[in-house]
Amino acid sequence: MKNTYDVIIIGGGAAGMMAAISAKRHNPTSSVLVVDRTFALGRKILVCGAGRCNITNINLADKIDDSYHGADKKFIHSILDKFGYNEIVNFFNELGVELYVERKTNVGKLFPITDQASTIVEMMLDELSRLGIEIMLVTEVIDLVKKDSFKVSVVNVDKQGNQIKGTEKLLSSTNLIVSAGGRSYPALGSNGSGYDLIKKFGHRIIKPIPAALPLEAKHPLCHFLQGVKLEAEVTSIISGEKIKTRTDDLMFKKYGLSGPSILNISREISVHFNREDRNNAEVSINFFPGKNLEEVRAIIKSRWDKRPTQTLEKSLYGLFPNKVALTILKYLELNHEKIVSLVSTEEFNLLSESLSDLRIEIIGTRGWNEAEFTAGGIDSTEVKEGSLESKLVDNLYFCGEILDVDGDVGGFNLSWSWASGFIAGLLIRY
Ligand SMILES: Cc1cc2nc3c(=O)[nH]c(=O)nc-3n(C[C@H](O)[C@H](O)[C@H](O)COP(=O)(O)OP(=O)(O)OC[C@H]3O[C@@H](n4cnc5c(N)ncnc54)[C@H](O)[C@@H]3O)c2cc1C
Structure with missing residues (x-):
């Protein structure tokens, strides 16, 4: 393997692989x-x-505008307007990957028809190989310097990710694309080392925090319902203000709350706890997605009118898992064996209000090992719109999660990686 290249790409995740393919196809x-x-x-x-x-x-x-966060929307548009949905789909179709829209969740998620992520990886690796792109694995970039060209210091690492002494090498390139990812799931490679490399060039880093992650709560329902999964409408509430509402699966965990619905509303709560160092957040659970309090009252009342001799517990069966019915009644200190016709107005009000707006106090978030992505990263105001070249250093480009761009769950983060990788790979200056 030689030491001097036209383009070196640091990090071969979604963004880096796409950047390599784009760079080689265009040059x-x-x-x-x-x-x-x-x-x-x-x-x-x-x-x-x-x-x-x-x-x-x-x-x-x-x-x-709704589903991306961090950088200015104009910056995000400057990439996704150039390489958007059609371009992503065409790119994969051309590699031979057929895609389908998942109907179950009705949120427009696209998957390969094989339902195997390995299809995507294998087809991209095949394209890298077809194009003659070189790959250096188990090699960590430990230092970057720009003289006439970029000097990239690397060292081999062992299976545990420890650097192996005596294996240091110096590579050189005209163009450098940094796609080293964020800090989430460090066991898969992205350990945040990219931020330190880039700081050396004077780039500002917006404090990276874990996003799309489970939340911690010390609530009896989390303890007693641990392992239970159901569809619910959840709302994040910060300092008393309702922030975001999503409907999807909710999972009760011993430590708190998880599931796609929670991951989708966790970003602002993570900013609140992990960046602003504050601690005033709640999650509201509506066990009747899309229904307001009056509608919930009407649903319960009509069930009770139909079966007035049913016990309170049985009257809730069929609406959600049986265990949820009994546990919530116990938590509200309502007698589950009481005949519904004997339930007082006060008890009826307490039950319907709790089922449509059950408040769980959040005491923190889980950590990097459970976060699907990173919010924060390279400050996009120091990166050129439309090309992703650094405003501080010529021929230096960024793409993927290392930038201060994160999207909602639902395919938005990979979309950003594909699109920003493709645009960075155009090497507009080169
Ligand atoms: C469990 C989970 C599920 C997810 N599901 C989805 C989903 O279904 N849809 C979706 O859109 N998004 C999803 N995401 C988010 C998505 O995977 C990421 O946003 C995306 O893969 C980021 O790609 P990237 O190339 O920017 O970074 P990464 O994939 O993190 O790649 C960075 C690469 O850089 C390498 N690297 C880092 N530092 C160095 C260094 N110093 N030297 C050399 N190499 C280095 C790392 O080894 C790594 O291979 C999920 C994430 C997780 C964790």
Whole structure:
């Protein structure tokens, strides 16, 4: 393997692989090298969408303003307007990957028809190989300097990610693309080392915090319902203000709350706890998604009118898992054996209010090992819109999660990685 390249890409995740393909396709005679500190490229892609890989979202174009956070929306548009839903789908179709829209959740998630994330990784690796892109695995970039060209210091790492002394090497490149990811799921490779490398060039880093992650609560319902999963409408509430509402699966855990609904409302709560160092947050659970208090009252009342001799507990069966019915009644200190016709107005009010707006105080978030992505990263105001070249250093580009851009659950994060990788790979200056 030689030491001098036209393009070196640091990190071969979704963004880095896409950047390599784009760079080589647009400059076929250039020499392109991907360096990665783990033993295989695209390891995080393999765990995406629980191994099925939710690669994009059919509503991507319409949801940019709502579903992306961090950087200014104009910056995000400057990339996703150029390489959006159609381009992502065409890119994968051309690699031979057929996609389908999942109808079950009705939120527009796209998956490969094989339902296997490995299809995506294998087809991208095949394209890297077809294009003659070089790959250096188990090699960590430990220092960067720019003289006439970039000087990239690397060292080999062992399976545990420890650097192996005596294996240091110096590589050189005209263009550098940094796609080293964020800090989430460090076991899959992205350990935050990219931020330190980039700081050396004077770039500001917006404090990275874990996003799309479970929340911690010390609430009796979490303890007694641990392991139970059901569909619910959940709302994040910060300092008394309702922030975001989502409907999806909710899972009770011994430590608190999890499931896609919670991951989707966790970002602002994580900012509150982990960036602003505050601690005044709640989650409201509505066990009747889409229904307000009056509608919930009407539903319960009509069931009780139909079966006035039923016990309180049985009257709730069929609405949600049986264990939930009994546990909530016990928590509210309502006699579950009471005949519904004997339930007082006060008890009826307490039950319907709790089922439509049950408040759980949040005491913190889980950590990096459970966060699907990172909020924060390289400050986008120091990166050029539309090209992703650094405003501080010529021929230095960024893409993927290392930038201060994060999206909602539903294919928005991979979409950002594909799109920003493709645009960075254009190497507009080069
Ligand atoms: C469990 C889970 C499920 C997810 N599911 C989805 C989903 O279904 N849909 C969706 O849109 N998003 C999903 N995401 C988010 C998505 O996977 C990421 O946003 C995306 O993969 C980020 O890609 P990236 O290339 O920017 O970073 P990464 O994939 O993290 O790649 C960065 C690479 O850089 C390498 N690297 C880091 N530092 C160095 C260094 N100093 N030297 C050399 N190499 C280095 C790392 O080894 C790594 O391979 C999920 C994430 C997780 C954790």
